[in-house]
Amino acid sequence: MTQPTETTGRMKRSPDHEDEVLDVRGHRDPDRNRLTPVVQLPPKTALTVIDALAGLVRAAHRQEGERPAPPGEPKRAQVFEEGDVFMLEPPFPGFFADRYLMDFYDTAARDICSRMHLHTGLRFVRMMTGPDTTIRVSSLSPITIRPATGPFAPLASFADHLPGTPDGARRERHNVIVPPNSWVDMQIPRGVSHQFNAVGPHAVIDSVHPEESIETLREGMSGYRMMAQTIFLAKDRSPAATCADTGTPETNPPR
Template identity: 65%
Template sequence: MSDVRIKHDADDENEVHDVATFADQARNVVTPVLRLPEDAALAVVTAFAGIVRAAKRSTAATTRDRDGIVRSQVFEEGDVYMLESPFDGFFADRYVMDFYNVTERGVCSRMHLHTGLRFVRMMTGPDTRIRVSSLSPFEVTDIPGVTPFVPEAFDDELPGAPEGVRRTRHNLVVPPCSFVDMQIPRGVSHQFNAIGEHAVIDSVHPEESVETFRERMSGYRMMAQTVFLADELPPSDSCDLRA
């Protein structure tokens, strides 16, 4: 395991690195899992989103616990709730994210990377898609007879890059009423944007305590464990889907 720190300031919640010189050291791996009927997909996504929304109203979830953890947090892509926290002898945790609808919000999330690896399961309901992006091509799992579909993929140019800098953005689309997994190695760029009302992520951080110690962070905070590759949130038309 590399002990090289990624962040310049461990607790900075808006640290931005130079996108012109950034290079991914690995690739994200995407695995389509299943398609669901509309009513089943809506029930699952609504139930997960309900957990996050209940946490926002909870005094216990919005104040520090005995370990100094605030379970209800806010990230660029949506509201999050730490469903399961790390403890001595178990350095992983689990978050649920209730996505913002970028069309309604008017802005997209920024391309970013994390100081520790992530495993995410993206889930969509009716009339909702998630655009997943990276500065490196995705590896897509396709096991004949098992993998239910191959996601739509396309490339475009990363918006908001400094003058004279051009970076290719690789994109995948999670279709409505689908579960799609993604393995995100430490320090690899990615960007999620939901188009529609019904999208959640169930996210496992298998080295949460390790990365916090490695970076010398003072607590478990999604924003502090993130490095952005743009100064500002781009407008929603920069992460919309092609007609």
């Protein structure tokens, strides 16, 4: 097997390591993430959808606590840095993809941001927000914003510097804000950096991993966990203030 390159995707050094870190100074994205604004909903409608989907995740985690998944079976209630996760649709022989729902943590309430990271397999993500909630999407490369599929307020975008980089290293971070009561789709190519942080209590991700089980077998991990494909680009998480800005003059005064 030829060694993977940045253009074809990167494998983890240790598939079972759930906190593998890649030196951000040497990483270069092989492509760009793409955002497609889908629809903006009335606040009550958006909240109903978010509560229903988040309720599935919370019920799955209660069930996992009461009746843990047997050894050797996929653990469908999992935990990511950004939120609690429920594997809604696991893969099966002949269908090498899975789908999960994520109930976002409120970054402001926890006073901590998730880290920039990449995956060894591509992703499709639908981000959904309710009232008084935004999601800040970030990457080390500019994010392509595709035309909206219908009426949709322009998305705020801005650049800042990635926090927590090694001494003497500066990496520009590109950010887009998903506004309240909105659905936005994101296409994440293999190996491209990204970071999600919700500010507010009502945010959910519906995500499909089209290569999940193929990549899991390729990497040779010993148990099925979605974290098998995650490689972080920072050793430590940073305070909420480093990901709470929305790019508006009120939150980003001139420096």
